[in-house]
Amino acid sequence: MLPTLREVLAMPSFKAAAVEVLTGDPDAAVVRWVHSSEVYEMGGLLAGGEVLLTTGLGLHGRSAEQLTAYVDQVADAGCVALAMEVGRSFLTAPPELVEASQRRGLAFLALHAVVPFERMVEDFHDLMLRRTVGLPRAGEPVWQELLGLVVAGQGMTTLLNKVARLAGCGVDLLDAEGRVVERSTATAERSETERTILDVRGPTGSLGRLVLSGRATARRSAVANCAAVAVALELGRHADLGPRQSLAQSVITDLVGGVLTSHGDLSERLTAAGWTPLEGQHVLVAAVDVDQRTPVRELADPVRKAVHAVLGPCLVGVTANHVVVLAQGWLAASPARVRATFTEANKLLRQGPGGTAVRTLGVAAPVEELSGISTAVGQAREVVQIARRFGTRTGVILARDVGVQRLLAAGTAPSALSAFIAEQLGAVITYDTQHSADLVRTLDAYLANRGSKARTAEFLGIRRQSLYARLTRLEKLLGVSLDDPAQLVGLGLALTAWRMRTGLDPQAAFERPPHDRG
Known part of the structure; x- marks a missing residue:
């Protein structure tokens, strides 16, 4: 079984970091991996079940809406805990992050002491190894290969195929009644007369049997011992699925x-x-x-x-x-x-x-x-x-x-996409950031309403004269005419790319005073 966040927090490196749990239940969160990153657009890079470590460097200077969007992104991706080192980029945990984590059911951890994130990742790997008591030393490299597949969520068939390649023979997983639940598909010999059989044990007893179709050699037995534990861990990931659902x-x-x-x-x-x-x-x-x-x-x-x-x-x-x-x-x-x-x-x-x-x-x-x-x-x-x-x-x-x-x-390199956004929208984004203005929001609404000034003004809740002033400023900053269809296509693509990169809604990306800006 994968460890809970409570078990992860008990590791030496996390203890040394003086962790304060601000939101979430450490006993309910199940951790698949520990990862560190300062990338703001991290949501799309997660696979689920992570404790995400950050110094907050990629979040410094972000608006309240952007901080909230960041939490939504990582929570949507399946992250179970966000751990921030306070005292470097932020003196205290930003309330926007804490409140958003509370809302999304995400554990938020404040790290009050500096501990290298690499040590925390290494500790987690060691924790996973220690959970498999009794493995022979000779099987440790094999175990690390199999554990890697379980942690990465590659599935039972991929796991059995790896066992088959390591053992040099076909592998079957039987349920408690002796029925075949899964079978390796990798090319490997299968003996009709000799078997290496191990019980697959879970917290409540036998989960089935692992059958290696080959003579019991020392190498094959070592692989089988590791495989039985790895299979039990994989079964624990889908404990509510029966044999047919497992297939x-x-x-x-x-x-x-x-x-x-x-x-x-x-x-x-x-x-x-x-x-x-x-x-x-x-x-x-x-x-x-x-x-x-x-x-x-x-x-x-x-x-x-x-x-x-x-x-x-x-x-x-x-x-x-x-x-x-x-x-x-x-x-x-x-x-x-x-x-x-x-x-x-x-x-x-x-x-x-x-x-x-x-x-x-x-x-x-x-x-x-x-x-x-x-x-x-x-x-x-x-x-x-x-x-x-x-x-x-x-x-x-x-x-x-x-x-x-x-x-x-799919078709654009990140650096090229960033350059395109800067070319098309850079002046407007800079202006809004410096003046807490509404130009990005206005441009987005103007494009969404297909260039209709009446509908755009109504959507934004401003006077027509105020909209005209904003459009004039947009044209001046961009150096283009908003009546040019080709320019509107480019600006629309750039807004789409910017939203993909930041995860932000142009209608709420920048802080604005409540009064009409004209």
Whole structure:
């Protein structure tokens, strides 16, 4: 089992840092890894279950809205605790961070003494090793390889494939009744007569047996000892999933990891999991974003039932804070039909148990070939991640709805994107920052209202004359005419890129006094 935050805080390095828990329950938070970063846009780089260490360097000088957005980003990504070293970038913990962490159910830790973050990461790694009492010293390198897969959330099939390669023979995981739950797919010999069998033990007793199809050598026994513990840890990650669901979960995990891409392998695995797409029809792939305060596994069954009610039998698994679902489509899958179908499923899901924890439902472009499902899973998850960065909290979003954002994220180097934002918007952002002005907000509203001055003024709640003055200042700062369609396209792309990079809503990015600025 993975450790709780309470156990992590008991490590020597965290004790030496004089940790003060300002929000959250250390006994409820389960930690997958300890990570450090000063990057403001950290939300998109997390996989879930992290304790995030920071000195606050990347947060210094940020507005209250930006600090709140930062917490929302890391909480949405599945971070369980934010640990800030106080006394360097901030003399005390910023109240905006503490309040936002409290609201999102995120543990916020104030570190009052300086301890190298690298030591904390090393301590966590040692903690994971110490949790496996009784491993032979010769098996330690093997254990580190297997533990790395468990911590990274690579799934049971990937774990068994690694065991098979290390042991040089096929590997099966049996449940308590002796039924095969998972089987390694890596190329390896299988003996029909000789076996190396180990009991897989959990906190409440036997979870099943691990069977290595080969003669019991010293090397194979050492691998098997390590593997039995690693398998128990992996089973603990999905303790509420039965054998059939475990097969489905392993398919989803391998699709997310990009290790299941061939038509033949995927067809075989889908059939073994009890779901086979109809020949010649599209496969629909969606990802449901779940609020971090609710364990994502709790939504797996509600998602399955909601989608089944609309589209029939489907395959469901979880990853990070997403529920991924594969469903049967049709011969013709128009965007309107896909949107209407998943809107109905989303409505049923929200009405059911745990529905309040459902955020957005992202849908990939329909898939015609099985070999394209892995790419579609990544696309569906990308859709909800983009929606999260844009502050979208509810609704169904198709891949085409965020096509511009996906294109910018996939086809542009970060440095080039930053240069483009600076070229198009740098003068306006600087002006707003220095004067607490409303020009970025005004430009965003002007573009959203397709250049209609009347609708823009009404949206902003200001007089028409005030809007004209702002537009004139915008044109002066930018050196362009806002009547030029080509310039508006460039400015719209730049605003989209800026929002992707910062995670901020232009309508709330800069602090403003309440009166009309004219």
